[in-house]
Amino acid sequence: MVCAGTGCVSCGSLQLRERLEAELKDRGLADEVKVVITGCNGFCAEGPIMVVYPEGIFYKKLTPEDVPFLVEEHFLKGRPVQKFLYTGPIVKEKVPLLKDIPFFEHQVLRALRNRGLIDAENIDEYIARDGYAALSKVLSSMKPEEVIQEVKTSGLRGRGGAGFPTGQKWEEGRRYDSFPKFVICNGDEGDPGAFMDRSVLEADPHSVLEGITICGYAIDAHQGYVYVRAEYPLAIHRLNIAIEQARNYGLLGKDILGSGFDFDIGIYPGAGAFVCGESTALMYSLEGKRGMPRIKPPRSTEAGLWSQPTVLNNVETFANVPPILLKGGQWFASLGTEGSKGTKVFALTGTVQNVGLIEVPMGTTLRKIVFDIGGGISDKREFKAIQIGGPSGACLPSSLLDLEVDFDSLDDAGAMMGSGGLVAMNDSTCMVDTARFFTDFSVDESCGKCVPCRVGLKVMLNILNRITTGQGTMEDIDLLEQLGKHIKSSSHCGLGKSAPNPVLSTIRYFRNEYEAHIKEKRCPALVCTSLIKFRVDPEKCKMCGLCKKACPMEAITWEKKTPAVINVEKCIRCRSCIQACKFTAIE
Amino acid sequence: MEASKIDRIVRQYGARESAILAILQDIQAEEKYLPRETLEYVSQKMRIPMVHVFRIATFYNALSLKPRGRHKIDVCLGTACHVRGGDKILDKLERDLGISVGETTKDKRFTLESVHCVGCCSLGPVAVIDGDVHGRLSQEKVPGLLKDFK
Numbered sequence: 001m002v003c004a005g006t007g008c009v010s011c012g013s014l015q016l017r018e019r020l021e022a023e024l025k026d027r028g029l030a031d032e033v034k035v036v037i038t039g040c041n042g043f044c045a046e047g048p049i050m051v052v053y054p055e056g057i058f059y060k061k062l063t064p065e066d067v068p069f070l071v072e073e074h075f076l077k078g079r080p081v082q083k084f085l086y087t088g089p090i091v092k093e094k095v096p097l098l099k100d101i102p103f104f105e106h107q108v109l110r111a112l113r114n115r116g117l118i119d120a121e122n123i124d125e126y127i128a129r130d131g132y133a134a135l136s137k138v139l140s141s142m143k144p145e146e147v148i149q150e151v152k153t154s155g156l157r158g159r160g161g162a163g164f165p166t167g168q169k170w171e172e173g174r175r176y177d178s179f180p181k182f183v184i185c186n187g188d189e190g191d192p193g194a195f196m197d198r199s200v201l202e203a204d205p206h207s208v209l210e211g212i213t214i215c216g217y218a219i220d221a222h223q224g225y226v227y228v229r230a231e232y233p234l235a236i237h238r239l240n241i242a243i244e245q246a247r248n249y250g251l252l253g254k255d256i257l258g259s260g261f262d263f264d265i266g267i268y269p270g271a272g273a274f275v276c277g278e279s280t281a282l283m284y285s286l287e288g289k290r291g292m293p294r295i296k297p298p299r300s301t302e303a304g305l306w307s308q309p310t311v312l313n314n315v316e317t318f319a320n321v322p323p324i325l326l327k328g329g330q331w332f333a334s335l336g337t338e339g340s341k342g343t344k345v346f347a348l349t350g351t352v353q354n355v356g357l358i359e360v361p362m363g364t365t366l367r368k369i370v371f372d373i374g375g376g377i378s379d380k381r382e383f384k385a386i387q388i389g390g391p392s393g394a395c396l397p398s399s400l401l402d403l404e405v406d407f408d409s410l411d412d413a414g415a416m417m418g419s420g421g422l423v424a425m426n427d428s429t430c431m432v433d434t435a436r437f438f439t440d441f442s443v444d445e446s447c448g449k450c451v452p453c454r455v456g457l458k459v460m461l462n463i464l465n466r467i468t469t470g471q472g473t474m475e476d477i478d479l480l481e482q483l484g485k486h487i488k489s490s491s492h493c494g495l496g497k498s499a500p501n502p503v504l505s506t507i508r509y510f511r512n513e514y515e516a517h518i519k520e521k522r523c524p525a526l527v528c529t530s531l532i533k534f535r536v537d538p539e540k541c542k543m544c545g546l547c548k549k550a551c552p553m554e555a556i557t558w559e560k561k562t563p564a565v566i567n568v569e570k571c572i573r574c575r576s577c578i579q580a581c582k583f584t585a586i587e
Numbered sequence: 588m589e590a591s592k593i594d595r596i597v598r599q600y601g602a603r604e605s606a607i608l609a610i611l612q613d614i615q616a617e618e619k620y621l622p623r624e625t626l627e628y629v630s631q632k633m634r635i636p637m638v639h640v641f642r643i644a645t646f647y648n649a650l651s652l653k654p655r656g657r658h659k660i661d662v663c664l665g666t667a668c669h670v671r672g673g674d675k676i677l678d679k680l681e682r683d684l685g686i687s688v689g690e691t692t693k694d695k696r697f698t699l700e701s702v703h704c705v706g707c708c709s710l711g712p713v714a715v716i717d718g719d720v721h722g723r724l725s726q727e728k729v730p731g732l733l734k735d736f737k
Contacts, residue, residue, distance in 0.1 A: 044709030192665030
């Protein structure tokens with residue numbers, strides 16, 4: 001199994017596959033060993049990844065040049081190649097089996113049940129893993145109302161961010177007697193730092209198609225659309241293949257499985273507008289209009305695409321549907337917390353050791369995610385914050401590491417589940433700058449329709465710019481909080497309603513950093529360049545010369561046994577020296 | 588762009604209003620941007636007012652009204668790349684190419700743009716050149732990255 005998710009492909013996994021197939025053929029092993037290209041395995045940090053079954057031996061960071069040796073040792077002589085195995089983060093031992101690697105050990109795979117196990121471009125492999133069994137069960141033995149009831153029993157809530165109960169949404173979609181109706185799958189995954197939907201679409205497109213079709217049956221719709229970001233070409237490619245195969249197998253199109261139910265699915269590529277992840281904006285975009293949200297109600301379930309009843313769910317939500325119908329809502333609800341059932345897929349990134357895609361039961365603590373699965377903070381740095389929910393989420397401090405993550409607990413902490421991006425930040429991250437970064441993003445992506453979001457966010461950004469350049473006042477903090485609350489309560493859509501969250505949460509949890517910027521004109525993490533002196537402290541300087549090497553402008557003079565000196569005239573304030581210095585000697 | 592090519596693209600999707608975004612994206616994929624005359628032709632051909640075509644063309648980040656270079660570099664400035672130094676990759680590219688983000692080099696070789704997340708967060712910092720993802724970048728790797736593009 002060679003991983004061919006976008007991450008591993010960009011590290012050369014396709015070249016690896018070619019070389020592997022050629023080598024196996026040369027050695028006469030082509031009939032015994034089958035090379036399968038899978039979707040994202042999840043452990044992207046170690047790519048390109050290869051897993052050899054039946055044993056489940058996990059190889060990492062392979063190059064085509066490694067192949068002859070690997071084939072010789074593993075496939076001919078039958079011994080795992082030590083140097084390509086994964087090394088444990090704490091006990092420095094080789095871990096040959098995938099299931100023993102801490103990154104995988106703590107995960108429970110439901111939405112990602114087929115990841116790394118099947119060839120995403122081959123429908124037979126999906127079917128072999130119970131694929132389309134749920135659809136066949138639904139069409140042959142269940143009434144639409146029963147399907148909806150099962151989804152309600154499961155307690156599944158929308159995985160796109162807001163967490164609306166899926167069963168309830170379907171019920172509403174069914175209730176309105178206006179035809180045609182539509183099902184839309186939202187794959188416009190715009191949150192920076194999130195790639196769950198991309199990975200699901202790349203690794204297991206059929207599970208999403210099956211979920212959409214089941215939803216179509218439940219609400220009596222005959223047409224579905226998948227709206228995918230144009231930034232995900234591989235996902236679009238694999239979806240196209242999957243739809244074609246499903247049509248050939250009679251799993252899409254007229255009279256599916258002889259049941260008399262007709263349903264088809266089309267793909268619609270987005271064009272780089274974050275706001276189109278909002279349901280009503282997405283529907284306008286599908287209609288060929290500007291993707292700008294409208295006021296609700298009416299909800300989309302009453303008047304959605306072309307003003308017809310429409311059920312819109314996220315990619316991960318649909319991927320969760322087939323096993324619910326196959327194994328029952330009770331089974332699904334057996335995991336998770338009171339208000340949030342099942343599992344959640346997170347994209348764990350930032351400055352942790354093991355970045356990648358993970359799936360854990362709802363209610364797992366942040367500490368377990370960051371330290372047990374993520375392997376802790378990389379580069380021997382300290383944990384500072386975890387950012388959850390993208391630009392609509394919040395930065396949570398270490399005091400909240402024991403928070404059990406579900407929809408409601410995050411809400412209470414001033415954060416949001418969002419689509420599931422988790423970005424770990426170490427002590428070299430400035431929280432004011434992070435708040436500024438997200439506000440800048442939201443200003444950029446605001447569609448401009450309503451005043452609080454269009455103007456209010458811009459004003460917030462101006463204030464943050466003042467603070468990060470040393471011109472802030474203490475009143476600015478109050479003003480930010482006031483503005484943030486107003487924008488949240490008076491904006492049209494989810495983008496504006498949540499855009500102040502990064503600012504409000506950093507003020508709530510990291511107020512001291514704002515105060516340092518304002519009162520002391522100092523950026524504690526040395527990120528805001530206007531507040532850095534770019535001066536070497538001769539007391540702290542260990543005269544190693546690393547800063548001189550790192551400087552792109554040759555602005556640093558240094559000789560052995562003398563402290564370095566930065567020539568401020570030449571310096572372009574790029575911070576290369578600060579990152580190179582191991583002794584925090586530059587201030 | 589020749590009229591026959593535009594006709595072919597429009598025919599493929601049908602002259603429905605809902606197809607306008609896909610049609611403009613296909614035109615952009617061939618031309619690298621949306622020339623004014625082409626937009627006017629599309630408007631007449633599809634019987635959609637020019638003002639509406641223009642509304643679409645100016646709303647979406649993927650569409651550009653300005654000519655672009657032969658190769659397009661998108662530097663990711665999403666959160667994960669941001670905390671791993673994506674801005675420094677952009678700085679270095681701006682310095683080496685002598686242009687600011689959003690601009691095209693004089694010799695039309697490169698257009699430099701930034702994007703918010705391409706979903707390859709585990710490889711950050713990341714840049715996408717002509718659709719290929721280049722991950723685990725550092726300032727030192729930038730010159731080597733550019734040399735193969737003519």
